[in-house]
Amino acid sequence: MTNNLENQKLLSGNEAFALGAYHSGVKVAAAYPGTPSTEILETISQFKDLHAEWATNEKVAMEVALGACYTGVRAMASMKHVGLNVASDAFMAAATTGVKGGLVIVSADDPGIASSQNEQDNRHYAKLAKIPVLEPSDSQEAYDLMAYAFDLSEKYDTPVMVRTTTRISHSKSVVKISGKRPESFPKAAFYYNIAKFVMLPVNARTQRPKIEKRLVDLAEYAETTPLNQVIPGGTELGIVTSGISYQYACEVFPKASFLKLGMTYPLPKKLIRDFAGKVKKLIVIEELDPFLEDNIKAMGITVSGKEFIPRIGELSARVVNDAALSAGLLAGTPPTRAAEPPGLPRRPPLLCPGCPHASMFFTLSTIGQRAKLLESKDNEPKEPELVITGDIGCYTLATYPPLNAMDTTACMGASIGQAVGMAKAGVTKKVVAVIGDSTFLHSGITGLVNAVYNQAAITIIILDNGTTAMTGHQEHPGTGISAQGIQTTAVSLENLVRGIGVKNLRVVDAFDVKALRTAVKESLAGKDLSVIISRGACAVLSKQKVNPRVIDVEICNTCGACLRIGCPAIQKVDGKICIDTVLCAGNACTVCQQICPKQAIAPQAKGAK
Amino acid sequence: MKKLDLLITGVGGQGVVLASDIIGDTALAEGYDVKKTDTLGMAQRGGSVISNLRIAPRVWSPLITEGEADVLFAFEKLEAARWSYYLKPGGIAIVNNHALPPLAVSLGKASYPPDKDVMNILKQRTDRIYFIDGTRMARELGNLRTVNILMLGCLSRFMPLKLETWKEIIARYLPEKLRAINMTAFDMGRKEVKDGHLG
Numbered sequence: 001m002t003n004n005l006e007n008q009k010l011l012s013g014n015e016a017f018a019l020g021a022y023h024s025g026v027k028v029a030a031a032y033p034g035t036p037s038t039e040i041l042e043t044i045s046q047f048k049d050l051h052a053e054w055a056t057n058e059k060v061a062m063e064v065a066l067g068a069c070y071t072g073v074r075a076m077a078s079m080k081h082v083g084l085n086v087a088s089d090a091f092m093a094a095a096t097t098g099v100k101g102g103l104v105i106v107s108a109d110d111p112g113i114a115s116s117q118n119e120q121d122n123r124h125y126a127k128l129a130k131i132p133v134l135e136p137s138d139s140q141e142a143y144d145l146m147a148y149a150f151d152l153s154e155k156y157d158t159p160v161m162v163r164t165t166t167r168i169s170h171s172k173s174v175v176k177i178s179g180k181r182p183e184s185f186p187k188a189a190f191y192y193n194i195a196k197f198v199m200l201p202v203n204a205r206t207q208r209p210k211i212e213k214r215l216v217d218l219a220e221y222a223e224t225t226p227l228n229q230v231i232p233g234g235t236e237l238g239i240v241t242s243g244i245s246y247q248y249a250c251e252v253f254p255k256a257s258f259l260k261l262g263m264t265y266p267l268p269k270k271l272i273r274d275f276a277g278k279v280k281k282l283i284v285i286e287e288l289d290p291f292l293e294d295n296i297k298a299m300g301i302t303v304s305g306k307e308f309i310p311r312i313g314e315l316s317a318r319v320v321n322d323a324a325l326s327a328g329l330l331a332g333t334p335p336t337r338a339a340e341p342p343g344l345p346r347r348p349p350l351l352c353p354g355c356p357h358a359s360m361f362f363t364l365s366t367i368g369q370r371a372k373l374l375e376s377k378d379n380e381p382k383e384p385e386l387v388i389t390g391d392i393g394c395y396t397l398a399t400y401p402p403l404n405a406m407d408t409t410a411c412m413g414a415s416i417g418q419a420v421g422m423a424k425a426g427v428t429k430k431v432v433a434v435i436g437d438s439t440f441l442h443s444g445i446t447g448l449v450n451a452v453y454n455q456a457a458i459t460i461i462i463l464d465n466g467t468t469a470m471t472g473h474q475e476h477p478g479t480g481i482s483a484q485g486i487q488t489t490a491v492s493l494e495n496l497v498r499g500i501g502v503k504n505l506r507v508v509d510a511f512d513v514k515a516l517r518t519a520v521k522e523s524l525a526g527k528d529l530s531v532i533i534s535r536g537a538c539a540v541l542s543k544q545k546v547n548p549r550v551i552d553v554e555i556c557n558t559c560g561a562c563l564r565i566g567c568p569a570i571q572k573v574d575g576k577i578c579i580d581t582v583l584c585a586g587n588a589c590t591v592c593q594q595i596c597p598k599q600a601i602a603p604q605a606k607g608a609k
Numbered sequence: 610m611k612k613l614d615l616l617i618t619g620v621g622g623q624g625v626v627l628a629s630d631i632i633g634d635t636a637l638a639e640g641y642d643v644k645k646t647d648t649l650g651m652a653q654r655g656g657s658v659i660s661n662l663r664i665a666p667r668v669w670s671p672l673i674t675e676g677e678a679d680v681l682f683a684f685e686k687l688e689a690a691r692w693s694y695y696l697k698p699g700g701i702a703i704v705n706n707h708a709l710p711p712l713a714v715s716l717g718k719a720s721y722p723p724d725k726d727v728m729n730i731l732k733q734r735t736d737r738i739y740f741i742d743g744t745r746m747a748r749e750l751g752n753l754r755t756v757n758i759l760m761l762g763c764l765s766r767f768m769p770l771k772l773e774t775w776k777e778i779i780a781r782y783l784p785e786k787l788r789a790i791n792m793t794a795f796d797m798g799r800k801e802v803k804d805g806h807l808g
Binding site: 005008010114138167170171172173174244247248250251316317318321337338339340341344345346347348349350352402563566568570571572573575580 | 620630633634637638642643644645646647648655656657668669670671672674675676687688690691692693694695710711712713714715716717719720721722730733734
């Protein structure tokens with residue numbers, strides 16, 4: 001009975017990618033954390049007979065993997081969809097030079113924007129770079145595809161993209177583990193070959209026809225590869241599909257014929273034409289953009305899809321079913337679906353109790369009189385007294401009331417460039433850029449160099465909680481611990497900032513409200529660029545969460561100052577404010593105690609409950 | 610068992626994902642196809658968490674369709690009410706009688722629904738509601754963290770999976786020193802639901 005668990009396991013797509021890559025003999029794996037891709041590197045870093053690293057950003061991860069593959073070993077870079085935007089320069093370069101050892105790039109898209117700043121379909125990148133893209137439809141395929149991806153890469157001298165989505169990466173399904181780690185590997189060695197590796201125009205031009213030829217060869221491979229499968233059924237309806245959409249399509253159309261594409265670029269034109277010829281009606285079911293559909297239409301084949309399948313957000317069997325009903329592909333009308341009961345209080349994501357970012361945002365919020373922005377006065381545009389450009393991390397949650405302390409969030413590292421732009425444009429208000437430690441190291445450094453060079457009179461606040469918190473506490477260069485748990489050199493943020501040429505630097509304890517206030521006020525008063533490093537351990541990792549605070553109801557006049565921190569532990573019940581002692585971070589924080597005008601907050605008395 | 614769709618819900622940090630992993634492995638051990646997917650949202654802690662778990666001889670989509678879940682398995686009352694619309698008419702709701710007020714409630718901007726409202730919302734979907742004092746029972750047992758396993762004991766009454774398989778899988782997920790107390794919790798949960806069976 002439980003023997004069933006010996007040769008098969010419930011694995012997430014991301015775990016399956018990692019195991020598949022490991023069994024395919026990958027020697028170097030690099031990534032920057034990003035939902036929904038993070039667990040790929042987390043899983044593979046647990047194996048010791050390879051090098052796995054958190055790179056400073058996705059571009060660097062791509063370059064590391066590219067360099068590694070030039071030595072003949074197999075390498076992998078994994079990242080979320082927007083990570084590939086960051087890495088795109090290196091990605092296009094990799095597509096131009098080709099590889100030696102296999103190079104696989106896992107791109108994890110986020111349809112529905114569960115945890116991202118946008119929605120984009122990265123299959124377009126494969127077309128742009130003229131490289132193949134593979135798409136699994138469950139964890140078994142995620143595991144199996146990796147072997148194909150590495151083989152294809154080496155055989156056709158190309159990087160291979162494996163495109164996954166949140167629902168593949170973060171679903172668990174049964175995987176029969178058929179492979180194992182190879183016993184021998186190619187020895188890493190780099191051989192002189194400037195025509196291949198030095199992309200001077202003369203060499204890049206020589207590569208161009210090879211790239212076009214590669215695409216023709218790959219299209220031929222696509223015709224016969226077992227990755228592309230015809231699953232015959234009825235002849236009334238034929239469905240071309242890929243990835244998770246295949247599962248939804250199977251559930252909704254059990255009697256249809258399927259052309260299931262595991263390789264979605266380049267497309268097998270003959271296979272598609274043959275399939276189209278065998279069914280009365282041809283449709284495409286795919287998530288996000290009409291990537292397959294447009295390519296099939298360009299072949300002159302009559303096909304539909306996005307006329308009724310949404311191009312925005314995540315699909316599901318329900319979405320596909322309702323779309324099919326409204327398009328008349330299924331008999332009946334879409335049923336009225338039950339909806340969430342109205343009037344229940346929401347439970348949105350929050351900064352944790354004891355979060356080191358909360359005190360800084362509280363400071364910015366009060367100094368900048370940010371609460372005023374929430375007062376509803378007709379539709380007049382409101383100019384904040386203090387403009388706060390923001391960045392990407394847990395701290396983006398400070399956008400919400402009661403902190404209300406963020407004006408922009410665009411992409412990784414953008415806060416600094418945006419602040420420079422606003423200041424140079426001539427806004428009369430002070431501009432502050434707020435960025436986390438991991439994000440600063442990812443792509444804030446070049447922004448800071450630019451700000452120093454161009455003499456922008458802005459204040460840059462680096463929130464240093466010593467981890468990449470939002471994606472689940474990964475290490476980064478500032479922590480000095482590698483992805484595989486090895487002690488390395490920690491990059492000092494203050495040395496880095498000073499080295500760039502910042503004279504006006506203040507390093508403050510994130511839990512010292514008075515010091516934060518002084519640092520912000522002094523920085524804003526200066527005429528030059530200033531940097532504040534606000535340092536405090538992430539509450540989730542903090543080891544000092546003892547002595548919870550309590551409010552003396554005799555002293556408290558319910559002024560509500562403490563509620564403006566937005567701490568989930570501070571609650572107003574029946575008109576009285578109290579602190580949930582189970583949630584309170586205690587000695588690790590004490591921010592509410594520091595700001596209480598009546599000194600009504602103190603450590604819980606010993607023995608009290 | 611033809612198919613069993615379970616929607617498991619609670620608040621971040623309550624162990625929703627662990628519980629769904631245990632159920633999934635138990636069903637897999639008995640030869641079923643299993644798919645599961647967890648929605649955690651953006652935050653690490655404190656948000657609403659749901660896990661879709663589908664068990665059948667062959668499962669396609671990992672996502673459960675609204676109004677089609679056979680079982681709603683909730684570790685927190687408000688979340689039970691919130692996700693009740695996933696339950697099929699006449700499905701089974703197993704709810705831990707435990708409240709974790711969200712921030713809007715703490716800040717006095719919203720109110721936590723009283724038990725009768727939660728019950729009324731659930732009753733719009735089904736009469737088969739099992740309100741379990743799981744948190745209280747776990748506290749009495751001496752370890753609050755056993756509440757998940759105790760609730761699994763309740764759930765196990767509705768699933769055609771063998772007792773020894775449940776226990777074997779649970780043991781795999783727990784360190785040696787916590788096994789005995791959790792097995793007691795599981796048995797307590799099992800006894801709590803006397804008429805448990807899938808209709």
